[in-house]
Amino acid sequence: MRYYPTMGLEIHAExxxxxxxxxxxxxxxxxxxxxxxxPVCSGLPGTLPVLNRRAVEYIIKAGYVMNCxxxxxxxxxxxxxxxxxxxxxxxxxxxxxxxxxxxxxxIKVNDEDKTIRINRIHLEEDAGKLTHEGRISxxxxxxxxxxxxxxxxxxxxxxxxxxxxxxxxIKLLLLYAGxxxxxxxxxSIRCDVNISIAPEGSEKLGTRTxxxxxxxxxxxxxxxxxxxxxxxxxxxNGGEIVQETRRFNEAAMETxxxxxxxxxxxxxxxxxxxxxxxxxxxxxxADIRATLPEMPEQRMARxxxxxxxxxxxxxxxxxxxxxxxxxxEAVDGCKSPKNVASYLVGEFMRRVNLGEIxxxxxxxxxxxxxxLVEYLYSDKLSQNNAKLVLGExxxxxxxPESIADEQDLWIKEDTELLSAVIDEIIASNPKAAEQYxxxxxxxxxxxxxxxxxxxxxxxxxxxxxxxxxxxxxx
Amino acid sequence: xxxxxxxxxxxxKALDTKQISAPELCGEYFSRIEAVxxxxxxxxxxxxxxxxxxxAEAQKVIDSGKATALTGxxxxxxxxxxxxxxxxxxxSRMLENFVPxxxxxxxxxxxxxxxxxxxxxxxxxxxxxxxxxxxAFAKTRNPHxxxxxxxxxxxxxxxxxxxxxxxxSLGSDTGGSIRQPAAFCGVTxxxxxxxxxxxxGLVAFASSLDQIGPIASSxxxxxxxxxxxxxxxxxxxxxxxxxxxxxxxxxxQPVNGMTIAMPKEFFADEIDNEVRxxxxxxxxxxxAKGAKLVECSMPSLxxxxxAYYLIACAEAASNLSRFDGIKxxxxxxxxxxxxxxxxxxxxxFGEEVKRRILLGNYALSSGYYDAYYKKALALKQEIxxxxxxxxxxxxxxxxxxxxTVAYRIGEQEKDPVKMYLADICTVTVNIxxxxxINTTCGYDKAGMPIGMSLVGKRFDEATILQLADAxxxxxxxxxxxx
Numbered sequence: 001m002r003y004y005p006t007m008g009l010e011i012h013a014e015x016x017x018x019x020x021x022x023x024x025x026x027x028x029x030x031x032x033x034x035x036x037x038x039p040v041c042s043g044l045p046g047t048l049p050v051l052n053r054r055a056v057e058y059i060i061k062a063g064y065v066m067n068c069x070x071x072x073x074x075x076x077x078x079x080x081x082x083x084x085x086x087x088x089x090x091x092x093x094x095x096x097x098x099x100x101x102x103x104x105x106x107i108k109v110n111d112e113d114k115t116i117r118i119n120r121i122h123l124e125e126d127a128g129k130l131t132h133e134g135r136i137s138x139x140x141x142x143x144x145x146x147x148x149x150x151x152x153x154x155x156x157x158x159x160x161x162x163x164x165x166x167x168x169x170i171k172l173l174l175l176y177a178g179x180x181x182x183x184x185x186x187x188s189i190r191c192d193v194n195i196s197i198a199p200e201g202s203e204k205l206g207t208r209t210x211x212x213x214x215x216x217x218x219x220x221x222x223x224x225x226x227x228x229x230x231x232x233x234x235x236x237n238g239g240e241i242v243q244e245t246r247r248f249n250e251a252a253m254e255t256x257x258x259x260x261x262x263x264x265x266x267x268x269x270x271x272x273x274x275x276x277x278x279x280x281x282x283x284x285x286a287d288i289r290a291t292l293p294e295m296p297e298q299r300m301a302r303x304x305x306x307x308x309x310x311x312x313x314x315x316x317x318x319x320x321x322x323x324x325x326x327x328x329e330a331v332d333g334c335k336s337p338k339n340v341a342s343y344l345v346g347e348f349m350r351r352v353n354l355g356e357i358x359x360x361x362x363x364x365x366x367x368x369x370x371x372l373v374e375y376l377y378s379d380k381l382s383q384n385n386a387k388l389v390l391g392e393x394x395x396x397x398x399x400p401e402s403i404a405d406e407q408d409l410w411i412k413e414d415t416e417l418l419s420a421v422i423d424e425i426i427a428s429n430p431k432a433a434e435q436y437x438x439x440x441x442x443x444x445x446x447x448x449x450x451x452x453x454x455x456x457x458x459x460x461x462x463x464x465x466x467x468x469x470x471x472x473x474x
Numbered sequence: 475x476x477x478x479x480x481x482x483x484x485x486x487k488a489l490d491t492k493q494i495s496a497p498e499l500c501g502e503y504f505s506r507i508e509a510v511x512x513x514x515x516x517x518x519x520x521x522x523x524x525x526x527x528x529x530a531e532a533q534k535v536i537d538s539g540k541a542t543a544l545t546g547x548x549x550x551x552x553x554x555x556x557x558x559x560x561x562x563x564x565x566s567r568m569l570e571n572f573v574p575x576x577x578x579x580x581x582x583x584x585x586x587x588x589x590x591x592x593x594x595x596x597x598x599x600x601x602x603x604x605x606x607x608x609x610a611f612a613k614t615r616n617p618h619x620x621x622x623x624x625x626x627x628x629x630x631x632x633x634x635x636x637x638x639x640x641x642x643s644l645g646s647d648t649g650g651s652i653r654q655p656a657a658f659c660g661v662t663x664x665x666x667x668x669x670x671x672x673x674x675g676l677v678a679f680a681s682s683l684d685q686i687g688p689i690a691s692s693x694x695x696x697x698x699x700x701x702x703x704x705x706x707x708x709x710x711x712x713x714x715x716x717x718x719x720x721x722x723x724x725x726x727q728p729v730n731g732m733t734i735a736m737p738k739e740f741f742a743d744e745i746d747n748e749v750r751x752x753x754x755x756x757x758x759x760x761x762a763k764g765a766k767l768v769e770c771s772m773p774s775l776x777x778x779x780x781a782y783y784l785i786a787c788a789e790a791a792s793n794l795s796r797f798d799g800i801k802x803x804x805x806x807x808x809x810x811x812x813x814x815x816x817x818x819x820x821x822x823f824g825e826e827v828k829r830r831i832l833l834g835n836y837a838l839s840s841g842y843y844d845a846y847y848k849k850a851l852a853l854k855q856e857i858x859x860x861x862x863x864x865x866x867x868x869x870x871x872x873x874x875x876x877x878t879v880a881y882r883i884g885e886q887e888k889d890p891v892k893m894y895l896a897d898i899c900t901v902t903v904n905i906x907x908x909x910x911i912n913t914t915c916g917y918d919k920a921g922m923p924i925g926m927s928l929v930g931k932r933f934d935e936a937t938i939l940q941l942a943d944a945x946x947x948x949x950x951x952x953x954x955x956x
Contacts (some may be wrong), residue, residue: 039576043796045677046556049709076791084811089795268838273682
């Protein structure tokens with residue numbers, strides 16, 4: 001039988017606040033185990049949590065960029081369960097009154113627009129980390145209390161492509177809003193997938209399973225594929241899906257049962273008496289909204305209208321905030337933003353994809369790059385030499401000027417040399433010259449190539465072309 | 475110097491006039507502790523060495539002429555209030571060896587004044603109980619009759635003051651835990667308005683009800699202590715942003731014109747005759763000073779006990795979950811972490827604590843939340859509403875502090891429901907977050923103290939202190955013979 005999959009996501013994203021959500025410990029990633037914790041986040045008796053208002057601002061921003069309603073009244077609840085990585089044995093989270101409700105995010109999959117509904121976004125604290133070494137387990141509480149938002153979608157996905165596209169869009173929005181660094185490998189953004197299948201045409205949804213441990217975009221897509229296949233096989237053989245949480249094992253390409261509905265925790269949620277509810281005024285919300293930076297759609301519109309760059313180039317630039325930030329820096333005060341965009345999308349991105357340019361550790365500034373493009377388009381550097389210069393800039397970070405000086409790469413516009421070289425080329429290739437004069441345009445490329453090779457950047461392509469035409473026609 | 479029932483102002487004068495030095499004063503109390511506490515069992519930990527260091531420091535301040543109200547004053551602290559470097563056990567095996575690396579905010583406030591820590595007083599385990607008999611380490615006795623309970627849960631703090639093993643002490647009050655032992659031991663104790671004193675460093679029992687407060691020989695001493703204990707605290711989100719008045723300011727001012735409401739439900743059949751008579755007598759003496767007595771009603775009182783125990787136990791179940799034997803405290807055995815946690819909690823907690831954890835988890839579990847916890851929150855609103863109505867006609871509410879005087883050890887502890895019902899006079903105050911003070915208003919035939927409670931409007935501790943002080947001026951307390 002053919003089945004139709006339905007999926008919903010729970011995305012956890014750590015907020016980029018300086019301190020933790022209920023104490024003043026650093027919220028930075030890593031650190032020697034148990035060096036970024038205090039009596040409050042390690043849950044010592046008598047200590048009390050105090051809400052970090054910056055974290056609240058950040059979740060409100062997340063709500064706005066995902067088109068949510070922001071609750072005017074919000075409060076925190078305790079989610080009670082025992083686990084050694086949870087020092088208080090309860091997680092401070094939000095149950096009935098989350099900060100954000102009823103949002104939506106638009107995505108594009110295979111050129112089709114689609115809207116994914118957001119059920120809610122709430123603010124909670126992260127737990128610590130356990131490491132198991134043989135028979136002993138070690139607890140590191142550095143991550144305890146790092147502010148976390150949980151984005152819960154409606155079951156609006158029907159393919160792995162949609163899930164991946166949405167997840168990438170969420171990452172982009174969070175990065176642009178400056179509220180999460182979205183490093184999956186460090187766990188600062190994590191995604192659980194609720195997934196069920198039902199016979200095609202059926203109105204009713206099937207029994208769902210929840211997939212965990214999805215550490216990369218690739219893992220998300222693979223896990224969905226594997227789980228759909230597993231569920232399909234069970235239904236085809238007349239079996240029943242068990243509602244349970246499953247862990248994806250990427251090496252074995254399989255999902256494994258973690259716990260079933262029967263052993264699900266009763267979290268005994270109740271309002272946290274240590275944290276008074278918050279009531280937002282319209283002014284407070286407006287102030288927070290006003291601090292939202294320019295989002296990808298707005299940037300794209302600006303690139304298109306103010307700089308006149310193509311939609312394709314604009315899409316490529318904004319889909320990585322680091323590239324877009326670099327571009328903004330490059331074109332600030334630059335005369336030809338359009339040229340900068342095409343060289344960025346072309347040569348620069350080529351080297352990014354090859355791993356020659358590391359966007360997290362750029363060795364040169366946007367301004368350096370803009371001047372390089374300027375030299376290329378004003379015939380001060382040849383196409384080949386510009387590439388050479390960019391390569392050097394990526395490697396050692398010097399300015400384009402000093403690299404071109406050092407390696408003698410500037411176009412010199414040496415007209416005497418140019419004239420002599422061209423005369424010589426025409427003289428040693430009489431046949432080809434004859435062909436050209438008889439109207440064969442194709443051989444012109446051959447002459448250009450010969451001239452470039454001999455001149456090594458001593459003249460601009462434009463000058464070579466002019467001289468060649470003039471001399472060949474003679 | 476005779477330190478028996480010495481008041482803070484007497485000690486201040488003695489210290490400032492060099493009649494006695496701070497270390498000498500400290501020594502006086504340790505002599506009494508050593509002589510008496512073997513029988514009384516009011517302290518879990520005595521911090522003698524530390525106390526003399528603190529007293530020596532305080533003496534330097536006194537000598538430099540910069541002494542403030544509490545410089546060099548010895549104080550006993552309930553063992554659920556965190557003291558940096560000093561064991562804080564909550565009278566539980568679970569925290570038998572727990573030494574907090576931080577001070578509670580109230581302790582910081584006292585340190586700034588140069589107080590002297592005498593030690594940590596016994597209590598019911600995790601403040602759960604009204605008899606001090608659930609303490610894992612020191613089952614405190616009543617100084618007026620060693621065969622009787624001192625009340626609880628701040629029984630150690632009240633007994634130590636009554637027996638002059640400390641001039642004053644800190645307690646905590648979740649459902650009467652300052653006022654009831656103060657009544658049983660014949661001393662004065664005040665539970666401040668919720669939010670008045672920072673809870674930071676108080677090991678939580680029920681977070682929405684807990685409040686730290688002083689126990690002392692007089693309302694005046696309580697006022698002096700409150701001046702230091704109260705502060706807005708950034709580390710406690712429930713700490714109120716209100717100005718702290720000088721609580722001694724209204725003491726001695728006439729009380730005529732003040733209206734005192736006496737809800738009839740607090741004087742019903744459950745209240746022992748001798749207790750009722752003594753409280754009514756005290757009311758009359760306040761009337762004689764010019765206060766106006768108003769009879770009134772508080773129908774929601776019949777729901778107070780279930781509402782209180784549901785809220786308190788639900789919060790306690792969650793608050794006490796952190797004691798899992800993994801990071802600190804009693805560690806049991808087990809091959810898996812579930813087994814380890816189960817064994818640690820089974821052996822680390824006493825029976826009453828486990829009973830309340832079970833009760834709380836039951837009330838919060840899915841399917842029962844609406845029937846129990848949610849209803850309790852609705853009752854809380856009802857109780858607050860009725861108090862507001864009473865305060866539209868009255869300045870203060872007067873009730874007995876407990877239905878009986880201190881009972882004999884072993885008489886009630888076996889029947890938890892009976893124990894819970896005995897909190898009837900005190901719990902509504904915590905539910906509504908109001909300030910209330912206990913002061914002694916008489917003695918029964920056996921010579922056991924009887925306490926009355928004066929309950930004030932939110933953040934109006936000054937008025938109940940004034941009224942209690944006015945009463946105390948004409949009342950002669952009987953000291954225990956211990």
